[in-house]
Amino acid sequence: MFRNSPMIGSIKRRLFASAAVAGGVLLAVTLNTPAEAVPSYARQTGSDCAACHVGGFGPQLTPYGVKFKLGAYTDTDGKDGKVPLSAMAVMNWTRTAKDLPEAPAHFNSNNNSAVQEVSAFLAGRLTDSIGTFVQATYSGVDRVSSLDQLDVRYARALKIGDKEGVFGVSFNNNPTLTDPFNTLGQWRFPYTASDFGFGTGASPLVENLAGSVLGLNAYTLWDNNFYAELGLYNSVSKSTANKLNNSQVAVGAIDPGKFSGPGTYWRLAYFKDMKRDNFSVGLFGFNARVENVDDPGRADRYRDVGVDAAYQFLGNREHIFTVNASYVREWQKLNYTFDTLAASENKNNTLNNFRVATSYHYNQSWGATAGLFKTTGRADSGLYGASSYNNKPDTAGYLLQADWTPWGKESSWGAPWANARLGLQYTGYSRFNGGSHYIDEVNGVDRKASANNTTMLFLWLAI
Amino acid sequence: MIMEPMRRRGALVAGCLLLAVAGHALAAGDARRGADLFAEECGDCHSAVPGKNKKGPTLTGVNGRKAASVADFAGYSDSMRQSGIVWTSDRIDAYIAAPKKIVPGGKMKYDGLADAAARADVIAYLLALK
Numbered sequence: 001m002f003r004n005s006p007m008i009g010s011i012k013r014r015l016f017a018s019a020a021v022a023g024g025v026l027l028a029v030t031l032n033t034p035a036e037a038v039p040s041y042a043r044q045t046g047s048d049c050a051a052c053h054v055g056g057f058g059p060q061l062t063p064y065g066v067k068f069k070l071g072a073y074t075d076t077d078g079k080d081g082k083v084p085l086s087a088m089a090v091m092n093w094t095r096t097a098k099d100l101p102e103a104p105a106h107f108n109s110n111n112n113s114a115v116q117e118v119s120a121f122l123a124g125r126l127t128d129s130i131g132t133f134v135q136a137t138y139s140g141v142d143r144v145s146s147l148d149q150l151d152v153r154y155a156r157a158l159k160i161g162d163k164e165g166v167f168g169v170s171f172n173n174n175p176t177l178t179d180p181f182n183t184l185g186q187w188r189f190p191y192t193a194s195d196f197g198f199g200t201g202a203s204p205l206v207e208n209l210a211g212s213v214l215g216l217n218a219y220t221l222w223d224n225n226f227y228a229e230l231g232l233y234n235s236v237s238k239s240t241a242n243k244l245n246n247s248q249v250a251v252g253a254i255d256p257g258k259f260s261g262p263g264t265y266w267r268l269a270y271f272k273d274m275k276r277d278n279f280s281v282g283l284f285g286f287n288a289r290v291e292n293v294d295d296p297g298r299a300d301r302y303r304d305v306g307v308d309a310a311y312q313f314l315g316n317r318e319h320i321f322t323v324n325a326s327y328v329r330e331w332q333k334l335n336y337t338f339d340t341l342a343a344s345e346n347k348n349n350t351l352n353n354f355r356v357a358t359s360y361h362y363n364q365s366w367g368a369t370a371g372l373f374k375t376t377g378r379a380d381s382g383l384y385g386a387s388s389y390n391n392k393p394d395t396a397g398y399l400l401q402a403d404w405t406p407w408g409k410e411s412s413w414g415a416p417w418a419n420a421r422l423g424l425q426y427t428g429y430s431r432f433n434g435g436s437h438y439i440d441e442v443n444g445v446d447r448k449a450s451a452n453n454t455t456m457l458f459l460w461l462a463i
Numbered sequence: 464m465i466m467e468p469m470r471r472r473g474a475l476v477a478g479c480l481l482l483a484v485a486g487h488a489l490a491a492g493d494a495r496r497g498a499d500l501f502a503e504e505c506g507d508c509h510s511a512v513p514g515k516n517k518k519g520p521t522l523t524g525v526n527g528r529k530a531a532s533v534a535d536f537a538g539y540s541d542s543m544r545q546s547g548i549v550w551t552s553d554r555i556d557a558y559i560a561a562p563k564k565i566v567p568g569g570k571m572k573y574d575g576l577a578d579a580a581a582r583a584d585v586i587a588y589l590l591a592l593k
Binding site: 045046047051062064067075076077078079080224275276314315316317410411 | 498499502503504506507508510512515516517518536537538539572574
C-alpha cells in the first residue's frame with residue numbers, strides 16, 4: 001500500500017537513510033501497516049470470518065487461516081459460481097499531541113479525517129491448485145492508486161511414506177507478504193495505522209520492499225508442523241514501478257535503486273496446532289545488494305536476520321488470547337553510500353527492531369490489543385544526524401487498541417457480506433529519532449517524542 | 464434390596480451381558496463439554512446450524528444419516544459418497560478417531576481426536592443437535 005503524504009515524507013527520508021541509502025535506495029512503498037480483510041474467502045469456503053481471523057476480522061490468522069493461505073486460497077465448500085472479488089475501505093480521524101510539522105496536501109496540521117484507503121481485491125480460488133490475493137488500492141490521503149499487494153499461489157498436497165505436507169509456489173511483490181504467521185512485517189500489529197501518524201521508526205530493508213520487488217517463493221508446511229520457505233526477488237524497473245504505483249518514483253523524488261543480483265528471502269518455523277491453542281517459533285532472513293540505477297557498480301549490502309514466536313489460545317472461541325513477538329537485526333555494509341557518496345559516517349551499520357503485541361478478544365467481537373515497539377541502531381551522523389541529536393535512529397513506544405467487530409461470526413447479520421470493525425488506537429512515543437527529543441527537520445526546531453503521540457479513531461469496512 | 468439366590472444369579476448374568484455390550488458401546492458423553500470441543504475441533508469446517516454448510520456439511524441431524532446425503536452440500540469426496548456409512552454413534556466415533564483410516568481418500572483435513580472421552584462428549588453434543 002503506497003502512501004506518500006508530506007507528513008510521511010520526512011519519515012520516509014529517515015527510513016531510507018537507515019534501510020537504504022540516498023541515491024541507491026529501493027522504493028519503500030509501505031510505511032504504515034496495510035489493512036486487509038477479504039470476505040470473498042468466506043463466501044468461497046462457507047466459513048465465517050472468525051474461522052480464519054482472530055476477532056472475526058482480518059488479518060490475524062488462526063491455524064485454519066494459516067492452512068487456507070498455504071493451500072493457495074483454494075479451499076471451497078464445493079459450490080461453483082463463487083466470484084473472487086472483495087472490496088474494503090478504511091476511514092479514520094487522527095489527532096496528534098502537537099500539530100504535524102507541516103500540513104499534508106489537502107489536509108490540516110491536526111485533527112484530520114480521511115477515507116484513508118479504498119481497495120479492491122481479486123482474492124480467491126482460480127483453479128483447484130491456484131488462488132490469489134491481489135489488492136489494488138486508492139489512497140484518499142495521497143490521492144493516488146497502486147497495485148498494492150500481489151500474491152498468486154500454486155499449491156498441492158504431497159504424501160511421502162506416512163507423512164503428508166503441502167507444497168506451494170508464490171509469485172508476489174513483498175517478501176513478508178507470503179508469511180502465514182502474525183509476526184513479520186506485513187502481518188503484525190498494528191493491522192491498520194493512520195497516514196497522519198509517525199510510524200514506528202526505521203525498519204530493516206525486508207519490511208520496506210512492498211511493490212518495489214517481484215519474487216518467486218517455494219514453500220512447504222510438512223507434517224502440519226514444519227514450515228520452510230525460500231524466495232528470490234528482483235527489484236522492478238523504474239518504469240514498471242511507475243506503472244504499478246503512482247509513487248515518489250513517478251514524481252522523481254526518489255531513485256528506486258535496483259538489486260545487484262537476486263535478493264534472497266528465507267524462512268523456517270515450527271508450528272504446532274493443538275486446536276485449543278497453538279504456537280509457532282521461527283527464523284527468517286533477507287539478503288540483498290542495492291545499487292544506484294544511474295551509477296551501477298558498487299552496491300550497499302543488507303543482511304537481515306530475525307527470530308519470531310507466537311502463541312494463540314482459542315478455546316471455544318469465547319475468550320481468545322494471543323501473543324506475537326519478533327526481533328530483527330540488520331547488518332548494513334554501505335559500500336556505495338560510504339565509499340562513493342560519503343553520505344554515511346560508517347561503512348558498517350546495524351539496525352535492531354523489536355516488536356511484541358498481545359491481544360484479548362471476547363466473543364469474537366470485543367478486542368483489546370497492547371504492543372511495544374523499539375528500534376535501535378548504530379549512531380551515524382550521515383544517515384541520522386539531520387533529525388537526531390545523538391545521530392541514532394532509536395525510536396520506542398507503545399500501541400494500545402480497543403475495537404468492536406459486530407459481525408463476522410457464523411450467526412452474524414449479513415454474513416459473509418457485512419463486515420466492519422470500529423476501533424480506537426493510541427500510539428505513545430518514549431523515544432523518536434534517538435531520544436526523548438529530536439530535531440524537526442521541516443521547521444528546524446526541537447520537538448519532543450511525545451509530541452508525536454497519536455490517537456486514531458477508525459472504521460474499517462469490507463464486503 | 465435382598466435378592467434370592469436364583470434372582471441374584473439372574474441379575475449377575477444380566478450384568479455380565481450388559482458389560483459385554485458396553486464393551487462395544489460408547490460411554491455416555493457430556494454434551495456441554497462436547498459443545499466446547501465441537502467449537503475447538505470441528506467448528507471451523509462444520510456448522511451446527513441446520514442447513515448451514517461450510518467446507519464440510521452441517522452436522523445437525525447427522526445421527527442416522529447416510530454418508531454424503533446432505534442435499535445442498537457439494538463438497539463430498541467420491542470416497543465418502545461410496546463409503547456406504549450410516550452415521551451412528553459408533554461410526555461417528557470411529558471416524559473422528561481416525562478419519563483417513565475409515566474413509567481413505569476423503570477430503571476431511573483432520574488427523575483425529577485420540578481421547579475417547581472427548582469423542583464421547585462431541586458425539587453427545589452432535590446427537591443433541593436438532
